[in-house]
Amino acid sequence: MTLPVEPPNRPATAPAAPRYTPAEGFWEHFLKEYWGQKPGVFRNVLPGLIATPDEVFEGIRASWARRETDVRSVYVNGRRCTPAESFTFAPKPEETFEPYLSRITAEQEVTFVVYGMQVHAPELWVRTREFISGFIARLGVPIDVELELFSGKYRATPRGPHRDDASNLSWILHGEKTMLVWPPDFFEKRGVPTATQRGQTWGRDLCDPEVYKQYQDEAVVLHAKEGELLYWPYTWWHMAVADKHDAPMMLNTCVYNRPKADALGVMLMGLMRQMELGRIDNFGRFDPAVGGDSPAPADIVATLAHLGGLCASEQMRGVLAERFVKHASSSGFTDVPARAPKALPADVGTVHIDARFPIAFRQDGEALRVWSNGHAITLPATPQQVELLTRLNAGTPVPVDLGRDAALRPLLEELQSTRVLSWGAPA
Numbered sequence: 001m002t003l004p005v006e007p008p009n010r011p012a013t014a015p016a017a018p019r020y021t022p023a024e025g026f027w028e029h030f031l032k033e034y035w036g037q038k039p040g041v042f043r044n045v046l047p048g049l050i051a052t053p054d055e056v057f058e059g060i061r062a063s064w065a066r067r068e069t070d071v072r073s074v075y076v077n078g079r080r081c082t083p084a085e086s087f088t089f090a091p092k093p094e095e096t097f098e099p100y101l102s103r104i105t106a107e108q109e110v111t112f113v114v115y116g117m118q119v120h121a122p123e124l125w126v127r128t129r130e131f132i133s134g135f136i137a138r139l140g141v142p143i144d145v146e147l148e149l150f151s152g153k154y155r156a157t158p159r160g161p162h163r164d165d166a167s168n169l170s171w172i173l174h175g176e177k178t179m180l181v182w183p184p185d186f187f188e189k190r191g192v193p194t195a196t197q198r199g200q201t202w203g204r205d206l207c208d209p210e211v212y213k214q215y216q217d218e219a220v221v222l223h224a225k226e227g228e229l230l231y232w233p234y235t236w237w238h239m240a241v242a243d244k245h246d247a248p249m250m251l252n253t254c255v256y257n258r259p260k261a262d263a264l265g266v267m268l269m270g271l272m273r274q275m276e277l278g279r280i281d282n283f284g285r286f287d288p289a290v291g292g293d294s295p296a297p298a299d300i301v302a303t304l305a306h307l308g309g310l311c312a313s314e315q316m317r318g319v320l321a322e323r324f325v326k327h328a329s330s331s332g333f334t335d336v337p338a339r340a341p342k343a344l345p346a347d348v349g350t351v352h353i354d355a356r357f358p359i360a361f362r363q364d365g366e367a368l369r370v371w372s373n374g375h376a377i378t379l380p381a382t383p384q385q386v387e388l389l390t391r392l393n394a395g396t397p398v399p400v401d402l403g404r405d406a407a408l409r410p411l412l413e414e415l416q417s418t419r420v421l422s423w424g425a426p427a
């Protein structure tokens, strides 16, 4: 069954701006009919592409400057490359998307995934936040969001049908894309053994590249062309299929869903690391005489008791609130782009912000704490700074003249480097 495409959602005359905001009613409809329930294909969600393949390719190129091994996965003829092998797939200087893809796939099938694209391509992050702002306003602050980029020339997702921890909003930015998806209980009902590891569930016997074909006719087929959006909930099995000569580029906004214990675990781990509890190589001697009444290691029990008291304290509430405000100020993205250079474009002008993303701030005595786009800074508090932030958050364009208000410079530089400010001509 091929899923029908949702009818055009945009009014005949699309509003001139903002560019990356779906039409009124899109997110209400999506949350009511699709979110967490069923997959869908959406057409005309935005007036144009959220990013061109060339813009995205600049992000892919930037990702290769990162030497960490968890930035990408590369598969050749269905086999996952080692990190060293992966590095041979870096684009050449000046190479553009299509020649690059043709070169690396000349004699083999290649699938590549780039994780954390929002870090490699800050502009993509800014646009995506605009796109999902109406969604998050209704859903709440996600546990984690990430942009992941999928491309290559290949006939099927290596390793076959699987489930992830993330629900995917997936833009097709080049070519066409066909995803086969199956309902959550599809394979279980057929007695296919599966295993879950680090949030991904795979069918043990589905990894063979040909095996999925016996379930293909029962799949729900999501087919999308350039500019269209796919969605599937994290509970659904999925894989991509393609003609070897297709060259799709797919940018996924992955909205993660995690066991609450995992989310709490990450937070507690961060807190315990802050406590600098030292290192350990043994729990102390075990006395066989205590038998079935073996006590838990005293050192660990004492640490937990200390942590328990700390968790209930005002101090810990403050630490948790700080982490949450920072997370909320990045719309739920755990990894955000690094600060840009803080140089201001002018000393005199008019500044404003997108009021859908207000700047969080709190004055605590002489200190002013400011959270903007996933970054935080503490500055000396002045009435001028508080007034500027208040006016910006109201959506008002604010004239600034640093010749006159030199003390505003550190705050303006912070907002500039965290990509919050827009500048206009002097009033």
Ligand SMILES: [Fe+2]
Pocket: 162, 163, 164, 238
């Ligand atoms: Fe997946």
